[in-house]
Amino acid sequence: MAKVTRKIVKINDELCTGCGKCVSPCAEGAIEIYNGKARVLREELCDGAGYCLGVCPTGALTTEERISDDFDERAVEEHKRAIANRPEFHHIMKCSLCGVTENDRPLLPIKSKGESDWVCVHCIPRLIHS
Numbered sequence: 184m185a186k187v188t189r190k191i192v193k194i195n196d197e198l199c200t201g202c203g204k205c206v207s208p209c210a211e212g213a214i215e216i217y218n219g220k221a222r223v224l225r226e227e228l229c230d231g232a233g234y235c236l237g238v239c240p241t242g243a244l245t246t247e248e249r250i251s252d253d254f255d256e257r258a259v260e261e262h263k264r265a266i267a268n269r270p271e272f273h274h275i276m277k278c279s280l281c282g283v284t285e286n287d288r289p290l291l292p293i294k295s296k297g298e299s300d301w302v303c304v305h306c307i308p309r310l311i312h313s
C-alpha cells in the first residue's frame with residue numbers, strides 16, 4: 184500500500200464516548216465502535232472528507248494531515264460488500280424531535296450550542312420557525 188501525505192480523520196479516545204453517531208455518516212463504512220470507542224478501521228477506507236466531524240457531540244473527531252495509506256476506492260467497495268449485513272456498521276439514527284428513524288424518513292445532521300443531533304425533514308421547518 185502506497186504511503187502518502189494527506190488529510191485523514193483523527194479520533195481523540197479521551198473525548199470519545201462510543202455513542203456511535205459517527206458510524207452512519209461515513210459513506211465508506213470506515214468507522215466502527217471497538218471496545219467502546221470509535222476507530223478508523225483501516226486508513227485506506229477513510230477519504231478524509233470529514234462528514235463525520237459535525238455529528239460528534241464531544242468534539243472527538245478532527246482531521247489531520249499526516250503520512251498514511253492512500254485512500255483506495257476499490258478497497259472501500261469490497262469493504263462495503265463485506266459489512267452489508269453487519270449491524271455494528273449500521274447504527275440506525277432517530278430524529279431527536281419526533282423519534283422517526285432514518286429508515287422511515289431522511290434525517291439531516293444539525294448542530295446547536297455545541298450539541299450535534301439528527302432531525303428529520305418533517306421537523307426541520309419547526310426548527311427554522313422556532
Ligand code: SF4
Nearest residue numbers: 199200202203205239
Ligand atoms: S460521534 Fe464522537 S463520541 Fe460518538 S462514537 Fe463517534 S467519535 Fe466517539
